[in-house]
Amino acid sequence: MVIRVTEPKGQDMRRKLVVGNWKMNGSRAANAELLAALKATGPWIAEVALCAPMPYLADVALSLQGDAMAWGAQDCSAFDSGAYTGEVSAAMLAEFGCRYVLNGHSERRAMHAEGDQLVADKAKAALAHRLTPIVCVGETLAEREAGQTDAVVKRQLSAVIHTLGHCISQIVVAYEPVWAIGTGKTASPEQAQAVHALLRAQLKAATEHAGDMKILYGGSVKADNAAALFAQADIDGGLIGGASLKAADFAAICRAAG
Numbered sequence: 701m702v703i704r705v706t707e708p709k710g711q712d713m714r715r716k717l718v719v720g721n722w723k724m725n726g727s728r729a730a731n732a733e734l735l736a737a738l739k740a741t742g743p744w745i746a747e748v749a750l751c752a753p754m755p756y757l758a759d760v761a762l763s764l765q766g767d768a769m770a771w772g773a774q775d776c777s778a779f780d781s782g783a784y785t786g787e788v789s790a791a792m793l794a795e796f797g798c799r800y801v802l803n804g805h806s807e808r809r810a811m812h813a814e815g816d817q818l819v820a821d822k823a824k825a826a827l828a829h830r831l832t833p834i835v836c837v838g839e840t841l842a843e844r845e846a847g848q849t850d851a852v853v854k855r856q857l858s859a860v861i862h863t864l865g866h867c868i869s870q871i872v873v874a875y876e877p878v879w880a881i882g883t884g885k886t887a888s889p890e891q892a893q894a895v896h897a898l899l900r901a902q903l904k905a906a907t908e909h910a911g912d913m914k915i916l917y918g919g920s921v922k923a924d925n926a927a928a929l930f931a932q933a934d935i936d937g938g939l940i941g942g943a944s945l946k947a948a949d950f951a952a953i954c955r956a957a958g
């Protein structure tokens with residue numbers, strides 16, 4: 701008997717994306733070990749990318765040459781060049797073949813006072829150099845408890861939509877509830893899906909390509925909760941912090957996205 705597998709249509713065509721956010725962790729030796737283990741385990745059905753600290757990016761790029769995994773940075777400047785001590789521009793990242801850049805991670809919003817407009821400007825700079833911005837949005841615990849989740853994520857995304865116009869379709873969005881980051885408290889698949897559906901609807905009002913856009917979930921994603929999160933209709937993969945530092949855990953999450 702011949703079983704015909706029909707190609708999934710519409711939103712099911714979105715290939716899942718799993719992004720490791722190493723944050724300010726690692727060393728050249730530890731990174732080499734992690735990369736070797738991941739390269740030996742992959743490739744996966746899902747697309748996989750690693751966002752490493754700036755000084756290690758060239759090492760990571762070299763190590764991943766010829767591998768299916770992509771790499772990205774954790775931030776970029778809103779400017780192309782100039783007197784911005786300590787900053788790294790999207791143009792510089794692009795020179796090395798960088799594919800992704802995180803913009804507006806909650807740790808940068810909270811600890812580096814990055815506001816909605818700056819985050820949007822950074823995403824614009826990234827796109828101008830053909831990097832794919834992964835724009836992070838998410839509410840704090842106080843905001844969730846005050847019933848402000850929807851308003852907060854909509855406001856954060858709205859700034860990016862207004863700044864990018866029709867180019868909004870070229871970004872990846874990551875919903876990361878701040879209370880779930882590094883805390884071991886994951887949003888339930890239903891809680892996450894509810895916000896993802898809201899973000900998708902907001903994108904739909906801005907672009908006809910919203911159905912093809914990826915919206916990642918982040919916040920204490922682990923090997924044992926990844927599959928249930930990734931099974932949700934509007935969750936197109938994950939942004940993984942802590943668990944991306946251990947090859948076996950990260951590989952299991954990548955498999956769960958397959």
Ligand code: PGA
Binds near residue numbers: 876881884920921939
């Ligand atoms: P976590 O971090 O997986 O350690 O919660 C996610 C993130 O901050 O991107």
